[in-house]
Amino acid sequence: MDFDDSPDEAAYRARVRELLERHSGELLRLSPGQENVDARTHEAEMRRTQRVLADAGLVGVPWPKEFGGQGGTLVQQSIVSQELARARVPVLINHIGIGMCGPTVIGHGSQDQRDRYLARLLRADDVWCQLFSEPASGSDLAALRTTAVRDGDDWVVNGQKVWTTLAHVSDYGILLTRTDPERPKHAGLTMFVVDMHAPGVTVRPLRQMGGQSDFNEVFFHDVRIPDSERLGEPGEGWRVALTTLMNERVAIGGAGGAIGPTVETLAQHARDRLPALDPERQVLARQAVGRAVVAALGARYTGYRRLTVLSQGGIPGPEASAGKLAGTEAARLVADAGVRLLGDDALYAATADGDDQWQRTQAYVPGIAIAGGTDQVLRNILGERVLGLPPEPRNDKTAAFSASRSDGGAR
Ligand SMILES: Cc1cc2nc3c(=O)[nH]c(=O)nc-3n(C[C@H](O)[C@H](O)[C@H](O)COP(=O)(O)OP(=O)(O)OC[C@H]3O[C@@H](n4cnc5c(N)ncnc54)[C@H](O)[C@@H]3O)c2cc1C
Numbered sequence: 270m271d272f273d274d275s276p277d278e279a280a281y282r283a284r285v286r287e288l289l290e291r292h293s294g295e296l297l298r299l300s301p302g303q304e305n306v307d308a309r310t311h312e313a314e315m316r317r318t319q320r321v322l323a324d325a326g327l328v329g330v331p332w333p334k335e336f337g338g339q340g341g342t343l344v345q346q347s348i349v350s351q352e353l354a355r356a357r358v359p360v361l362i363n364h365i366g367i368g369m370c371g372p373t374v375i376g377h378g379s380q381d382q383r384d385r386y387l388a389r390l391l392r393a394d395d396v397w398c399q400l401f402s403e404p405a406s407g408s409d410l411a412a413l414r415t416t417a418v419r420d421g422d423d424w425v426v427n428g429q430k431v432w433t434t435l436a437h438v439s440d441y442g443i444l445l446t447r448t449d450p451e452r453p454k455h456a457g458l459t460m461f462v463v464d465m466h467a468p469g470v471t472v473r474p475l476r477q478m479g480g481q482s483d484f485n486e487v488f489f490h491d492v493r494i495p496d497s498e499r500l501g502e503p504g505e506g507w508r509v510a511l512t513t514l515m516n517e518r519v520a521i522g523g524a525g526g527a528i529g530p531t532v533e534t535l536a537q538h539a540r541d542r543l544p545a546l547d548p549e550r551q552v553l554a555r556q557a558v559g560r561a562v563v564a565a566l567g568a569r570y571t572g573y574r575r576l577t578v579l580s581q582g583g584i585p586g587p588e589a590s591a592g593k594l595a596g597t598e599a600a601r602l603v604a605d606a607g608v609r610l611l612g613d614d615a616l617y618a619a620t621a622d623g624d625d626q627w628q629r630t631q632a633y634v635p636g637i638a639i640a641g642g643t644d645q646v647l648r649n650i651l652g653e654r655v656l657g658l659p660p661e662p663r664n665d666k667t668a669a670f671s672a673s674r675s676d677g678g679a680r
Pocket residue numbers: 365398399400401402403404405406407408409431432433434435484635636637639640641642643644645646649661
């Protein structure tokens with residue numbers, strides 16, 4: 270495996286760095302040690318940052334040119350992501366729109382939908398969210414219960430979604446609904462674009478244990494969606510959702526690029542804090558830092574497997590699952606080592622200098638282990654697809670959803 274850029278990739282990277290340097294003054298930056306920013310507080314600045322990057326040709330790199338993208342490669346997209354992380358530009362506000370919703374509209378939307386939505390999405394004129402998970406369907410996504418019922422030229426939607434990242438700042442979402450409960454659970458689904466400002470849509474932010482509110486509950490009460498906002502045919506929602514999930518898989522699993530600055534921050538933190546710890550705690554903290562750095566390097570190199578598949582024109586499968594697992598483990602160990610280095614200060618919400626980044630990061634990491642496929646589900650994928658273990662029994666593929674226990678135990 271060759272970890273170095275090819276000459277073309279090196280030239281592209283140099284161009285990206287030059288563009289970031291040129292627009293340096295117009296971009297929102299993370300302060301040292303900060304790993305993310307609150308989208309609600311910084312919404313206007315984050316939208317402006319994405320717009321500047323879009324106008325510089327650094328957003329939607331692999332999207333086809335006809336939809337406002339650059340017609341580039343997924344490797345070039347990875348290079349842009351790495352350079353944005355290196356320049357401490359926060360994750361783009363519309364990252365879900367760019368990585369998942371937009372490609373779904375490209376793949377399954379009408380020309381009218383593509384014309385209306387895609388250019389605005391790339392420039393963060395509209396922010397998008399992904400309305401899939403529900404209280405009783407996450408890993409088992411096809412068990413969802415939010416209904417859409419046809420009424421003339423509209424569909425009427427009722428139900429609840431949960432965990433919806435960015436819904437509180439979103440203008441549109443892709444919404445997976447059940448339109449035919451008499452068909453097997455994967456066959457009775459339909460996907461729509463929903464206007465998040467439509468009457469009957471209620472967004473309720475959820476407060477996380479780190480204090481921030483990145484995701485939300487979203488309630489739909491008699492929300493009317495025109496049939497022209499359907500993505501794909503009625504009953505084909507699962508096929509459309511697979512496009513979204515495949516793009517999610519491409520978007521995640523490359524944690525290695527983002528881990529570099531975190532390890533540097535940890536190393537600096539260790540230099541600052543180790544001398545103040547008593548000898549026994551120093552030993553334990555050194556070991557924790559060592560384990561974290563090894564895990565972070567492991568995540569980086571596991572991430573290169575995904576890059577290798579991308580550079581060969583493929584779509585990462587189990588490589589993305591392994592990359593996400595390794596990245597999550599590294600993030601957990603880095604955060605734990607950071608907190609351990611604080612000694613007794615870790616007991617307080619903020620350290621003496623008012624910085625609680627390590628506690629906040631530690632509180633955030635469990636979410637990473639759930640979002641976009643839980644650790645356990647990813648291990649199932651690796652077990653089945655890499656180790657060749659027998660698949661889990663799936664006995665609900667043929668019965669009507671209405672007859673299944675997941676529809677409230679009707680049987
Ligand atoms: C930070 C964050 C952001 C998110 N953003 C979004 C978003 O924008 N849009 C959206 O639609 N969703 C989003 N989600 C939801 C996410 O996709 C789900 O939380 C995830 O799929 C897990 O589903 P669940 O929470 O229902 O847990 P469940 O699926 O109920 O799982 C509960 C536990 O059972 C385990 N488990 C489940 N099935 C199996 C199995 N077959 N084998 C072994 N163990 C199993 C799981 O690993 C877990 O430990 C987000 C979640 C988080 C944490």
